[in-house]
Amino acid sequence: MHRVTLLAYDGFQVLDATGPAAVFEVAGEFGGGxxxxxxSSNGGPVRSSSGLVLQTAPLAEVGPGDTLLVPGAESLRAAIEDEALISGVRAAAADGRRVASVCSGAFVLAAAGLLDGRRAATHWAAVAELKRRHPKIRVDGESIFVEDRGVWTSAGVTAGIDLALAMVGRDCGDELARKVARKLVVYHRRPGSQSQHSALLEMVTPDNRFAPLLAWARSRLGEPLPVERLADQAALSVRQFTRAFTKSTGLAPAKAVERLRVEAARAAIEAGAPSLQMVALSTGFRxxxxxxxxxxxxxxxPPSACRGERTLSGSTEAGPVPDETSV
Structure with a gap:
């Protein structure tokens, strides 16, 4: 038997909790146990952001469980200032329970100190704030879910379903997870590394002065795109361009191009490209x-994860990689 506790608090996003709950419910019907x-921290009725009121048990009285899942909310101030709630989350992790969050629920795990030194996902719109508040977290604004040393985090709303399916796959095997997905009429194997959105859209707004340049570069990823060529296209000196581009987008030019290449390569692999060699050459990786x-x-x-050749979890197995800025 696997006991899952869904942690509610005033204003929580109901689908963040009920999406994963449906996955575990159906998994139980198929023998997942x-x-x-x-x-909730005090038990009793708790109102969600939609106005639905759900009856809860006091967290301290629930007893040891196996998984604790924290949903997100539009406003988390009350939740992260609720010492009983934060202490309960911290105690759950100390007891060895698997701890997870959906969307901005990552802020609750962060407040409990559970994400320091770990890679963590959250909704793309909350990435900058999570980085600002908790600089010790390696915030992943791309992946739809991440598992790092037993702590699971995911992006917004439906990504919580992907995370729960990954947990079922880990607990009970891939075939049972596939049955659950089929019954819920959802996609079974969206890898955790799948991007939440376009890297190009994340880097710039439409009125950004470098948006046309990035669109130009994106259409030429198979060609060499050194900073000199980008600066020439922008009609600036290399020094002026590098300073202005980095200030405007938050990324060095080489890093921006590399992100565009990764995005294009991932799309090609997920679409069934016949070889990684072909993808690498066509997107400029050489x-x-x-x-x-x-x-x-x-x-x-690694790129192979886009073909589902790894587990469902999206966990980090690779070690540190030397930085490379030449593109």
Whole structure:
């Protein structure tokens, strides 16, 4: 039997909790042995952001469980200032329970000190704030979910379903996870490394002065794109361009191009490209080894993960990769 506790608090996003709950419920119907409990710091009725009120048990009285999952919310101030709730989350982790968050629920795990030194995902719109508040976290604004040393985090809403399916796959095997996905009519194997959105859209807004340049570069990824060529296209000196581009986008030019290449390569692999060598050459990496290093830097996973050749978890297995800025 696997006991899952869903942690509620005032204003939580109901689908962040009920999406994963449906996965575990159906997994239980197929013999997965999951038992669900909805808890809050004090117990009793808790109102979600949609106005739905759910009855909860006091977290301290739920007893030891196997998985604790924290949903997100539009406003988390009350939750992260609730010492009983934060202490309960911290105690769950100390007891060896698997701890997870959906969307901005990562802020609750962060407040409990559980994400320091770990890679963690959250909704793309909350990435900058999580980085600002908790600089010790390696915030992953790309992946839809991440597992790092037993702590699971995911992006917004439906990514919580992907995370729960990955947990079922880990606990009960891939075939049972596939049955659950089929019954829920959801996609079974969205790898954790799958991007939440376009890297180009993340880097710039439409009115950014360098948006046309990035669109130009994105259409020429198979060609050499050194900083000199980018600066010439922008009609600036290399020094002026590098300073202005980095200030405007938050990325050095070489890193921006590399992210565009990773995004294009990932899309090609997921679409069924016949070989990694072909993908690497067509996206400007010049070879599979260079492409692999870029993938690990930006997603924590190798290119093969896009074909589902790894586990469902999206966990980080690769070690540190030397930085490379030449593109």
């Amino acid at each position: 999951y038992v669900l409990t909805l808890a 070879g599979p080894d260079r492409m692999r290093r870029a993938f690990v830097r930006h997603t924590g996973l």
